[in-house]
Amino acid sequence: MATITKVSPLAPARFPDLPQLGGxxxxxxxxxxxxxxxxxxxxxxxxxxxxxxxxxxxxxxxxxxxxxxxxxxxxxxxxxxxxxxxxxxxxxxxxxxxxxxxxxxxxxxxxxxxxxxxxxxxxxxxxxxxxxxxxxxxxxxxxxxxxxxxxxxxxxxxxxxxxxxxxxxxxxxxxxxxxxxxxxxxxxxxxxxxxxxxxxxxxxxxxxxxxxxxxxxxxxxxxxxxxxxxxxxxxxxxxxxxxxxxxxxxxxxxxxxxxxxxxxxxxxxxxxxxxxxDGEGATKFIEIRVTGAVSDAEAKTHGLSVANSPLVKTAIAGEDANWGRVVMAIGKSGAAADRDRLSISFGDILVAEKGWVSPNYREEDAAAYMKAQDLVIAIDLGLGSGAATVWTCDLTHGYIEINADYRS
Amino acid sequence: MATITKVSPLAPARFPDLPQLGGxxxxxxxxxxxxxxxxxxxxxxxxxxxxxxxxxxxxxxxxxxxxxxxxxxxxxxxxxxxxxxxxxxxxxxxxxxxxxxxxxxxxxxxxxxxxxxxxxxxxxxxxxxxxxxxxxxxxxxxxxxxxxxxxxxxxxxxxxxxxxxxxxxxxxxxxxxxxxxxxxxxxxxxxxxxxxxxxxxxxxxxxxxxxxxxxxxxxxxxxxxxxxxxxxxxxxxxxxxxxxxxxxxxxxxxxxxxxxxxxxxxxxxxxxxxxxxDGEGATKFIEIRVTGAVSDAEAKTHGLSVANSPLVKTAIAGEDANWGRVVMAIGKSGAAADRDRLSISFGDILVAEKGWVSPNYREEDAAAYMKAQDLVIAIDLGLGSGAATVWTCDLTHGYIEINADYRS
Missing domain, CATH: 3.60.70.12 (L-amino peptidase D-ALA esterase/amidase)
Structure with missing residues (x-):
């Protein structure tokens, strides 16, 4: 059993005051x-x-x-x-x-x-x-x-x-x-x-x-x-x-x-x-908002494909605005996507639209945004009205430390 | 672009002599x-x-x-x-x-x-x-x-x-x-x-x-x-x-x-x-042999679920015979499995059978086996004749190093 000594950097300051309930x-x-x-x-x-x-x-x-x-x-x-x-x-x-x-x-x-x-x-x-x-x-x-x-x-x-x-x-x-x-x-x-x-x-x-x-x-x-x-x-x-x-x-x-x-x-x-x-090794909390999918279920499939991608999660750990990996994760999800209708934002920064990097995109803006602890990645597929939001954390050395050594 | 200086420990000694081909x-x-x-x-x-x-x-x-x-x-x-x-x-x-x-x-x-x-x-x-x-x-x-x-x-x-x-x-x-x-x-x-x-x-x-x-x-x-x-x-x-x-x-x-x-x-x-x-950060080459599945396709689904599980891959990186994580990965795959018919071997070591640890299993045998560079995990589902073999590597700090820093 690993000894977990450090509290997650994403933890709230303290346990909340919970109301006492009858019954x-x-x-x-x-x-x-x-x-x-x-x-x-x-x-x-x-x-x-x-x-x-x-x-x-x-x-x-x-x-x-x-x-x-x-x-x-x-x-x-x-x-x-x-x-x-x-x-x-x-x-x-x-x-x-x-x-x-x-x-x-x-x-x-x-x-x-x-x-x-x-x-x-x-x-x-x-x-x-x-x-x-x-x-x-x-x-x-x-x-x-x-x-x-x-x-x-x-x-x-x-x-x-x-x-x-x-x-x-x-x-x-x-x-x-x-x-x-x-x-x-x-x-x-x-x-x-x-x-x-x-x-x-x-x-x-x-x-x-x-x-x-x-x-x-x-x-x-x-x-x-x-x-x-x-x-x-x-x-x-x-x-x-x-x-x-x-x-x-x-x-x-x-x-x-x-x-x-x-x-x-x-x-x-x-x-x-x-x-x-409290995700093992987490240093970032990531919300992935998917809109414009063919259905809510397909939006969730895309969202989870991005949220589970080791390459997306390691890029975020490295504070790297590597939106190409987001494109990759959408492409592999199995749900419908049209490369040329896809737009991606990091926070308020429009990164990619219509199948390529946005003309107004400046990498230094995105790089500054990626330093935040809580991040939002918004993906619009431009196909329909299906939407879903999923949440994940980044993939860091902490995850490897905890799990390469948990049981022995 | 990351500077990759080390050659994978799983690399062959040298590039093979390839025959020269007409045309x-x-x-x-x-x-x-x-x-x-x-x-x-x-x-x-x-x-x-x-x-x-x-x-x-x-x-x-x-x-x-x-x-x-x-x-x-x-x-x-x-x-x-x-x-x-x-x-x-x-x-x-x-x-x-x-x-x-x-x-x-x-x-x-x-x-x-x-x-x-x-x-x-x-x-x-x-x-x-x-x-x-x-x-x-x-x-x-x-x-x-x-x-x-x-x-x-x-x-x-x-x-x-x-x-x-x-x-x-x-x-x-x-x-x-x-x-x-x-x-x-x-x-x-x-x-x-x-x-x-x-x-x-x-x-x-x-x-x-x-x-x-x-x-x-x-x-x-x-x-x-x-x-x-x-x-x-x-x-x-x-x-x-x-x-x-x-x-x-x-x-x-x-x-x-x-x-x-x-x-x-x-x-x-x-x-x-x-x-x-040459998998990024790999230190182990893992063959996963699945037999006894309902179909070949379901065998492959189980095999890939095990091969893609971060918890299985980090356990192997830590040379930990954590077969519980293999059970978990089979359980989550979505393909048919019956907990009480499942058997799992690491190399020639029968680890689990009929829904629990094998009576002859000794953890020190498995721990010794896990130190090898090439590993075989064999899973028999006991349900049918479907079979598949898939290959993967472990998940290590090397993967995080290469990918948290690839583009910037």
């Missing part, structure tokens, strides 16, 4: 799953009637806890619910033993907290292919249950970190039917980040009520525009999980409320951006 | 297109009746010379033919001006050599988006034509290099109808290497005769199994071009001859491997 309590423990001297297990317990929606990795080699959560999602939500997460070991590619670990942890949580087993959701994140020492987690459940508290969400965000260099949280408050409801979420993720559920682990809570089936539909659509639009390294985790829990403790039903939905999507987008800002 | 002559010149103090233009002139087949990048932003070659391919082959290549500037994304450059160079070659314009094939490789200073090339054509020689193929291989750290050549000799015919090829390529014609520039010559239409069919199929099975960085060039020229000077028709076809494919595979061995 959810947290606790953390140091179970020694893999790491020493830090917390590595978090438990969240949710009041009876909480709606739970989820989105998971589409990997065909997904981890045992993911398969278990997918089976449980959408069931009866009259009882309470619980979320148990460990870091340090992904319980992925661990065969039949992996299922036993999930069952043992789930059973212990259910017996101790009184939550039905069918509403205990687990997740594991860390190394792949090693047996999860689930006894160490089980032995902490009684203490975790005794320590549950409504104001421990920051501790929860810390306990789920692996190669993350900072804990990630975001929140929103919004009026629904004249009452203020709150949304608070935490996330972990730094490498092995790419769409098809690029979240790593994300838990979002609200004290609003929300019909469970409707919540699932809304969250799936929002995930496609937020977590599924980020990429650090094009690699998709076996463990990615997002759960959104609506406790209803505020006494307001937000089902289908446009203002609430917008606030929830804002929180999801902010957490997705924080994952990119 | 083709070469010349090189230092035109100063971009580089100083080295050759950067090569001319090859082929005798009347030479069959020419080609495969090109599928990029939608492909360069002007590629579009020109694609138009010319398959035409009447009774007259002589010529190939003119420059390094240092790709003449890609240069709008209408790019076509003018191709026309000017083509016209000059045709007028000086007597080759019909419809049989003058050009290629340009280097930086994207800058106008090609074609006058510098045109001014060299007379000298190039005067200097044509049958034994200058190594000089030709040197003149087409960009970030390559060594010149690449391969050959074969084979009996057809009791006569020995020869095949000799050269290639350049080091970065921006990924399938959909991952060749960069490759020129292969034979003194056998071969029906032009049949040659095109054979070469396209062979490219899918050789050049389209290599990847350095998943980025696809705007300029990739492969031409195979059969002069017929040996007085033998090899059309459809199985022995000849096998020899030609061997030369193509060897040149493809040399491109990977």
């Amino acid at each position: 959810v309590r947290f606790a953390t423990a140091a179970a020694g799953v893999k790491y020493a001297g830090r917390t590595d297990v978090m438990l969240a317990v949710l009041d009876a009637g909480t709606s739970v929606a989820g989105v998971f990795t589409r990997s065909s080699t997904r981890a045992a806890p993911v398969l278990d959560c997918q089976q449980k999602l959408g069931g009866d939500n009259t009882g309470p619910a619980a979320i148990l997460v460990n870091s340090g070991n992904a319980n992925a590619f661990t065969g039949h033993y992996g299922q036993i670990s999930v069952a043992e942890v789930t059973k212990a949580v259910a017996e101790t907290t009184g939550v039905p087993e069918a509403r205990v959701f687990t997740a594991s994140t860390g190394v792949i292919g090693e047996p999860l020492p689930h006894d160490r987690i089980v032995s902490q459940i009684t203490d975790l249950n005794a320590g549950l508290s409504g104001d421990a969400i920051e501790a929860a965000a810390q306990a789920i970190m692996t190669t993350d260099t900072f804990a990630k949280g975001a929140s929103a408050q919004v009026e629904v039917d004249g009452k203020t409801v709150s949304i608070a979420g935490i996330a972990k993720g730094s490498g092995m980040i790419a769409p098809d559920m690029a979240t790593m682990l994300v838990y979002i809570f609200t004290d609003a009520g929300y019909d469970q089936a409707a919540l699932q539909g809304a969250v799936s659509a929002m995930a496609d525009r937020t977590f599924n639009c980020i990429t650090v390294d094009s690699d998709t985790s076996t463990s990615d999980s997002l759960l959104v829990c609506a406790t209803g403790a505020a006494g307001v039903d937000a089902t289908g409320n446009a203002g609430f939905d917008a606030a929830l999507e804002r929180v999801m987008r902010e957490l997705a951006h924080l994952v990119v800002r | 083709v002559r070469f010349a090189t010149a230092a035109a100063g297109v971009k580089y100083a103090g080295r050759t950067d233009v090569m001319l090859a002139v082929l005798d009347a009746g030479t069959s020419v087949a080609g495969v090109f990048t599928r990029s939608s932003t492909r360069a002007a010379p590629v579009l020109d070659c694609q138009q010319k391919l398959g035409g009447d082959n009774t007259g002589p033919a010529a190939i003119l290549v420059n390094s240092g500037n790709a003449n890609a994304f240069t709008g209408h001006y790019g076509q003018i450059s191709v026309a000017e160079v083509t016209k000059a070659v045709a007028e000086t050599t007597g080759v019909p314009e419809a049989r003058v094939f050009t290629a340009s490789t280097g930086v994207i988006g800058e106008p090609l200073p074609h006058d510098r090339i045109v001014s060299q054509i007379t000298d190039l034509n005067a200097g044509l020689s049958g034994d200058a193929i190594e000089a030709a291989a040197q003149a087409i290099m960009t970030t390559d750290t060594f010149a690449k050549g391969a050959s074969a000799q084979v009996e057809v109808d009791g006569k020995t015919v020869s095949i000799a090829g050269i290639a350049k390529g080091s970065g921006m290497i990924a399938p959909d014609m991952a060749t960069m520039l490759v020129y292969i010559f034979t003194d056998a005769g071969y029906d032009q239409a049949a040659l095109q069919g054979a070469v396209s199929a062979m490219a899918d199994r050789t050049f389209n099975c290599i990847t350095v960085d998943s980025d696809t060039s705007t300029s990739d071009s492969l031409l195979v020229c059969a002069t017929g000077a040996a007085g033998v028709d090899a059309t459809g001859n199985a022995g000849f076809d096998a020899a030609l494919e061997r030369v193509m595979r060897e040149l493809a491997h040399l491109v990977v061995r």
Whole structure:
């Protein structure tokens, strides 16, 4: 396990003040799953009637806890619910033993907290292919249950970190039917980040009520525009999980409320951006805006092709306005493009148009722009009205350092 | 332009002795297109009746010379033919001006050599988006034509290099109808290497005769199994071009001859491997053999997903037998996989089987194996009879050094 000592230069100054929400309590423990001297297990317990929606990795080699959560999602939500997460070991590619670990942890949580087993959701994140020492987690459940508290969400965000260099949280408050409801979420993720559920682990809570089936539909659509639009390294985790829990403790039903939905999507987008800002080795945060594509889906294909191109990402690391590599990445994406209708801007600087460099382009302007920490690359294909925005970071020596040495 | 001083540790000891072939002559010149103090233009002139087949990048932003070659391919082959290549500037994304450059160079070659314009094939490789200073090339054509020689193929291989750290050549000799015919090829390529014609520039010559239409069919199929099975960085060039020229000077028709076809494919595979061995920053050559897939196409999808995974490639750079990342890359590929039927070997070491680590696996064996320069990762999906082999290199600090600083 690499020792990550430096905090990402793109990290926010501090963890945000998150609102305390009715209906959810947290606790953390140091179970020694893999790491020493830090917390590595978090438990969240949710009041009876909480709606739970989820989105998971589409990997065909997904981890045992993911398969278990997918089976449980959408069931009866009259009882309470619980979320148990460990870091340090992904319980992925661990065969039949992996299922036993999930069952043992789930059973212990259910017996101790009184939550039905069918509403205990687990997740594991860390190394792949090693047996999860689930006894160490089980032995902490009684203490975790005794320590549950409504104001421990920051501790929860810390306990789920692996190669993350900072804990990630975001929140929103919004009026629904004249009452203020709150949304608070935490996330972990730094490498092995790419769409098809690029979240790593994300838990979002609200004290609003929300019909469970409707919540699932809304969250799936929002995930496609937020977590599924980020990429650090094009690699998709076996463990990615997002759960959104609506406790209803505020006494307001937000089902289908446009203002609430917008606030929830804002929180999801902010957490997705924080994952990119903690991208392994990242020194630049890059927004890629694609317009004029044949369809939204083709716009996203182009955007991700640029965002995943090692040559684009290394050029940005070198603060090089190498727009030729952007052209290359559009050309290879497989989505429709006409070289002679393409225009590319870096920030407000029009770099290329109609198949060649813009007549007003001055390389020194672009070179100055590339020194910024947050960059926007805008691509207009000039073909239709399809649009998408994706986010990524640069590819640096830091990524190689972290990943050429992670496991040994 | 980065100064590349070190030769790849995976380079062969020296350029091979290539057989001299009847019907083709070469010349090189230092035109100063971009580089100083080295050759950067090569001319090859082929005798009347030479069959020419080609495969090109599928990029939608492909360069002007590629579009020109694609138009010319398959035409009447009774007259002589010529190939003119420059390094240092790709003449890609240069709008209408790019076509003018191709026309000017083509016209000059045709007028000086007597080759019909419809049989003058050009290629340009280097930086994207800058106008090609074609006058510098045109001014060299007379000298190039005067200097044509049958034994200058190594000089030709040197003149087409960009970030390559060594010149690449391969050959074969084979009996057809009791006569020995020869095949000799050269290639350049080091970065921006990924399938959909991952060749960069490759020129292969034979003194056998071969029906032009049949040659095109054979070469396209062979490219899918050789050049389209290599990847350095998943980025696809705007300029990739492969031409195979059969002069017929040996007085033998090899059309459809199985022995000849096998020899030609061997030369193509060897040149493809040399491109990977010169992959930017490469320290390991990796063969990924996929079997048991639902189809050959799905096997290739899995193989390329592993070969393009930054996490797999950095683990190999760190000599870390991190097979969990191989599992991850199979899981994300989108092709069919069943976690519990999957087996993975590193060399002869069975690492994982039936969804978990193999009971006989000892990490110290795999760690010792990973220190080798040439590695084989074998993946059996246990689903069907689809198979494919792809080749790649590791991802190191060297790649970041070369590419974070290439253009500025």
